[in-house]
Amino acid sequence: MNEYIVGIDIGSYNICAAAGKIDKHSEVQIMGITSSNCSGVKRGIVVDIDNTSESIKKCISSLERMVDTKVTGAYISLSGGISELVWNKGVVAVSSEDREIKRNDVKRVLKASKIINIPNDKEIIGVIPQQYIIDGYDKIKDPIGMCGLRLEVDSQIILAQSTVVNNIFKSVNKAGIKVLGVVFEPIAISSVVLKEEEIQRGIALVDTGSDSINIYIYKGGNLRSISTLPLGGSIITNDIAVCLKIPVSEAEKLKIKYGSVAADSLRDNFKIEVNANYNNKVKVDCNVLNQVIEARVEELFSLINKEISTSEYYNELSGIVIVGGGMALINGIEEFGRNILGKLVRIGIPRYIGAASPLYATAVGIVKDVSNSMKLKNTIDVDSSKNDNLPDYKKIIEDEEETENGNRTNGFISKIKDFFTDFF
Template structure:
């Protein structure tokens, strides 16, 4: 026998909204999951800047477009979704908790694990911040470290080392309010880099030690793993859009033209092209500029800056020499020309581009680094124990925004 449920994800970026709907088939005998994408849609982002909601009304309208398109493709209305969060307000600390094992015979129970994790979470934070993830790195039983699952072990003292990720309470409330205005509840708000890691990192990379770098439009999110557990995470206020801005300023062209130039340079089809046609002021004529001038003179310095900032953070965390599996770069910015060369030079680590995996179904358009966070949100949701159904059943349009609310209100008034 198998159970069939729906899991949904909404990735809210500074320049793009992604909505995914997956059908999860769970084998009741083995508890293994088969995840198939049945609905996928993207839309231009509005009301979001540097990963944070700055205009709820605009953001709601943008999210509705993506969610409704995904619903139509899947044939289901969504009730809830896993939602990404990013931005400069994300920060992390490592914390340790200690408790006495409660069982008279000294056997560690699930309740002991809950208590010790709660103890590790009891850190002093400003009133304006709250913890969104408590991620155990490992347990220690009577001084014996490196324990992954201490349940059933015997001892007197139980410790846990955790990685805590926190965020601005106001940013979280605005995000939740925005998604709720769409008509979708939040199953969980998930740090974007952690979600991306679920889609692109292998267990071996996490075990040996690696850093995931998710370069979005307005920000770059980072999470590092050692011995299979996260040890560092954070967000930088620079992303792929900064490269576009640099091109616009350096070439004196509009942002739209600069973005087109960046995409043209980054296309594998144009890797051997020596020069690019650049529109002159006024847009009526063009001039040729060498690829080398654009890449080495404008794009490379910004990429080098991003990776050098990440290098500094890894050095401060004391882990830059403990991640031999190297850097896995994902997000839309991972497609920027020269990104691997800059990463290798500035990080002194072997880099690779991270493409999402672990799902089937309608994946032709989403097996790109640009969709790593959205796919990771689905996989994160599937990995949260009992899979909750995110749908309200077969589709009944309209369902979103003010029109949907009016229709629901009218239904309530009818006898």
């Protein structure tokens, strides 16, 4: 099992899991990917641990058959919709006599950046260093080995309600899977669908889920803002079910198979036979179906546009990338969105064989992000001590593992890693 990296994306409608490994060229290869329905999560929050656990177990069981091995541990993602970013600065004096910046100096400055006032119901779960500053010289990515008197860091502090995160951990653990680590969702997605040039120039990443839409704005190489809309693809499905008087399950199938907002979607009309209640079959008009979809998609894009346009980076955005399964799978969505948003719109698709779908962006992104960290041997560990059988997210420590010759092999990266924990 050690050769595989498994990532689990716990969504409101689907649980997606991907398994990958690093090949001889140090590139990650996706060896298996699967999904299963889930009704135990609402807007990124677990509302039914048993249901979520069963969905995870079903998904992992399917993945095990694909890769022909037993999965005992996995990495999961933490949604930006249940998180909050707070900018802060840390400042320390370089401790060594020769003024060379050591790993311990970086550790101390990151800890200094976490000294902030937070609400009682939230916890600091991670730190994303944006840049280091040495004696006034900024935009330094890795200060270790450089010389200076004063070390500063501009960082983003990630906050989340500990009860929300604990319930996610419990759901995974109850499925018989050990949580090996947590990856911040916007970083995971961006690693497989965004180009570095886009992140530098300015880009909006729109993750359309079943019952919420998370909007992440990047500029200058950094994640600048997170916002969430309390609507998603399920509202389109519900409209179809109500207007066509068919079950929600059948409405979802129609949306995925026949849904279109393309300019010529109403040109060729035909009847679609679907199962109604009590196994009765009814025929629905394809034009009516797409009119219902178009009306609701237009509303959702208008809300997205309203949210994005309030950003101070709006005029600098080069485009908008859509991922997820809520709207990204609808035919013609790129051109339709471009007309409403006034920006270049494209679907974010991971460039991996067998995983080329916006639905799998987060799961594949987790595997990619973890593989990058393994190649760089950079991790941030979280203390595994128990606190009423729940993990303590406050105590973020650095893994100081050393090689046989005494050289330290682990350092910091700009994301949460290895939330090692033991629930029972």
